[in-house]
Amino acid sequence: MVETKELPQTRRPSGLQLGFMVFVILAVLTAAEFMFAFFLNAWPLMALMAFLKGGLVLNYYMHFPRLFQADKDENRESFSYKLTTNRLGLWFFMLSDAFIFGGLLVSRFNLLALTRPQLNQFMGLTITTVLLISSFFANRAEVSMEQGNRRQAIISLSITIILGLAFLATVLFVEWRIAPFGPGDGVQGAVFYSMTGFHAFHVLTGIFFLSIVLRNLIRQRYSAEKHWGLEAAIVYWHFIDVVWIFFYPALYLIGTLPH
Amino acid sequence: MKHFIIIALLVIASTLAIHAGLNSIGLLPVLASAQGVSIDQLFGIYMWAIAFVFSLIMVTMLYSLFVFRRKKGETGEGTHFEGNNNLEVAWTAIPLIAVLYLAFLGARSLSETRRIDPSAMVVKVVAEQWSWQFQYPDYLFSSKDLYLPVGKQIDLQMTSLDVIHSFYVPEFRLKQDILPGRSVDLRITPTRLGHYTLTCAQLCGAHHADMVANVVVVSQADFLAWTQKEIASAPKDPVLIGQQLASLYGCAVCHSVDGSKKVGPTWLHLYSSSVPLSDGTKVNADATYLTNSIKNPNLQIVAGFSPNVMPDTFAQALTDTQIQNLIAYIESLK
């Protein structure tokens, strides 16, 4: 018997609804951590929220569990075998990159302890929201592609890129302008500009990869079965979002303003 | 079986020989501090351990290489055996216990080196590229040589004016890196009269190699005599003392005396002038204001300058008299 509509085993059944539900939970958690920061400024609580949000993105948007699925085709030359190999490579890359951001976090706490830099909370919450929404649309793009809906994938991916550009522009041309200190102004400046700078550089590369992939998507280079480039760029984008999930509370929420 | 007997005898002989050899050449310089006693004891234990482990492995290895070498014309392979879990556990567990014991001895030795004598004499050490200065706060003078009384614990409070240096007198055994912007502590109780050399032990630029000072350990009586001599020849004029302190503590790094703007406000014409603060008010730069600015630099920030830049360690590093001398110097720049 020939099955006509078979979901390939290498993909989790991640429908558009699941993506939206995850986004709603992330939004609620973000609002909660913002509230907690003002009424109960305890860093373990902030850290816990960050881990929860990060875990959700890792599991549902980045499909971490896919790494542990058994190969359905043992043939080393097959597309599906190489796909799993590529995924492993991408995850190792992100693991390695995570160490840079880990080092920056360590530096932030070493230099600022439990004080935090003087920043505009409204801007912080805004750009965090923008990035979170962009991840939602990135996931939507990937799920649409898996379901063969190329048109929806193009629209969602375009929105992701626009939101990514909005994030970048706001950080570089608003946040960096209105901050009451410059990069050379003591430890506050050093920590703030280095963390946002390294992150913004990765956002820039993420936009670059997403744009290349969008171009190829429009020129019909991808199919529901074969779209590794799209998946990779989007998973990388989610990784950048996870970094921000930890950087946002570290910069804006944890600690008290210095006297 | 006879293999093991021969090896055991050779290991014992080798251990004794190596240890004797190491001892005979005098590995360490003469010991001149109380803190170094537990250190030298620990070195002694390590020499035995090193001689033993080296012998154990080398003898067994060389023995095997000789006895089990392929002789001319021999064919065939080695005796096939893959391993023995019990042996593996043994040679994991025994070294594990041994290193834990060594770590315990090390911890004990460390706490002995850090014993605090409340009556210790404070000597302030100022390191800069590429020279040393020693301040004797109890006697109010500074010196280029480090004179120390034997048998008394010295609390060395050290700071650097520029980069990381390190205090090292091999005969005292202990070493401590000296950081800029902070005061670090090292306690030494000299136990032997003599002349030693203090060398900087952290690469600090081109002339790191030349950054040395004389260390002289004398009897308590001779030390007092020396302090009298130094006090007699020290400057009496508060302005001169203040100028010396300003150079010693690196004030000029941030505060110019010729009116130019550096990281901090200039001292030229500062005394009794009207100073605009960052909160919009103005204050008179009198002795009270200047004292507070040195002890608590972040309470009042001058307009156009940044907070959290000037170290707040001077309250601890300088005595009140020294601060008065500094202010006398600043006043002289009216």
Added chain:
Amino acid sequence: MKKTATLGLFRGFLWEIIGTVFGVAFVTVVRMLMRLPAWKPEPAAVVGALFGALFFLYGVGVLDDWIKWANGEEAPEHVEDASLGWRRYFSVSLDHKVIGMQYLTLALILFAIGGMFALIFRTDLAQPMAQFLTPIEYNTLMSLHGIVMIIGILVGISAIMNYTVPLLIGANDMAFPRLNAFSFWIAVPAGVILLSSLFMGGFDTGWTGYPPLSLRAPLGIQMFFLGVSLSSFSSILSALNILVSVTRLRAKGMTPFRMPIFVWAAIATSVISMTATQLIGLAFQMSMLERLLGMGFFDPIKGGNPVLFEHLFWFYSHPAVYVFILPGLGIISELLPVFVRKPLYGYKWVAMSSLAIALTGFLVWGHHMFAAGMAEYLREPFMYSTLLVSVPTGVKFFSWVATMWKGKITFPSPMLFVLGGIVVFLLGGLSGPPNATVSTDLMLNNTYYIVGHFHDTLFGGYVFTLFAALYFWWPKMTGRRLNETLGKLHFWLMGPAMLVLTLVMMRVGLLGMRRRVYNYDTSLGLQPYHMVMTIAGFLIGLSVLIFFINIFITMKRGEIVTGNIWNSRSPEWQVPSPMPIHNYEKEFEVVGEPYDYGLPGSRYVKFQGED
């Protein structure tokens, strides 16, 4: 000329020059637009060098396939063309064997340069007072000796791992051949930039680059920071490739505990390389930003913390030393069974000991900072963790001796270097515990004792084992065998000279001589020791020269060998030498244990079609 122009390396250098000029111009224009004084040497040099490296990568051709993919085109699997001959080695090749030899060439060049720096300043040090080097020249040569050798070691490790790992696991190449080529080629401009520091004023900080001294150093330090940052990508991506390849491309039947033991060493090494290396990149980039933009990370004048740099730096640089030695210790475990003709004793324990060393290696970095003024409560834990590393290391030593026990032992050059590695590394390892213990370390830190300790561990764990691997696999790489007499001469010169050099270093260190000094007091009476060290250094250099001569002679008229000259059970020796271009025409299946020498009728691998 036209033929030279087609060489990737030549095109790469051409584009590097263009890129450097472009980078300098770019910075100048941006500064003009920002209404700053247009010309400032430091940002111009840094951005120029960075663009130079990027343009080099484009010019050499290593980005071409990725550019094709970005354009939505196919990039076919490269067909290796053996008829290109030596040209293959000067251009982008995706063949891991070619890449391995490219890495090896670069490593040997770096060792020669780093070694010559050492001989220059050792000549000056033979006499107490400075002879011909100014202090800044001495500090620069000494610093460069350190970092050039370190980069050389990392490149050499990539050489061994890239060449052998696919062969050992039965794969026809690495999982990501293009990434592999990229990992090699980025190391080339990185090395050029590093060495250019010589002509940009040098630097006086040692390879450790501590601030605030690094913030005041001459311009050369930026080339040091940038060169190391770029080469860190080589390490990281190379390690990533190894880990994915070993996970995904092992031959049928090759369960984890039936892999050749060197593969375990490669895994342990790569776990460290792929992760910790990012921290030295970060520490150096933060220093660069502090110099360029005044960002106050480490300078107390700006409220920064110099000890933070030390934590970030050593968090990588300690595990890095395990990267340096784990492959070599794996080589010892891999080669001993071949020359003693019996199994590696306690294979599983040896495999796990590599992982244990790698993992505990992440927990000990503070022992470099016992005197640094870090928080007091940190000193004891780091002492305990550091002493613990000796336990898995000890397991290896005991295993090696047990492997030799009741063997049938022969002593060709590879075996000599394996044994030399064990002896020298033993000395290095035994000199470690006094450094691991805080109070004794306060005497030893920053003295020549430390210098002796790490030269012994590096020479034993890496240099000797590298030569063992080269003498062993040379026929597999080239189809010719290195001259045995010269090999023995190389060993008998290098071994004793190395022992003398390092024992004397430890001696003068224990007597209180500090390191990184361009002269020393005559009254210390240490001059005879320094003369001995200088002579020993030259003997080591001579032995390496003999090795290079051996390479050249062998290329011209070395003994041609095509078969399994070592009678090894390992798969790569079951096919002819030099290694066929696609590795294994027929796949093999693992049907037994790797080291069952002396067990009649046992086989390790069975090729398709064999019975």
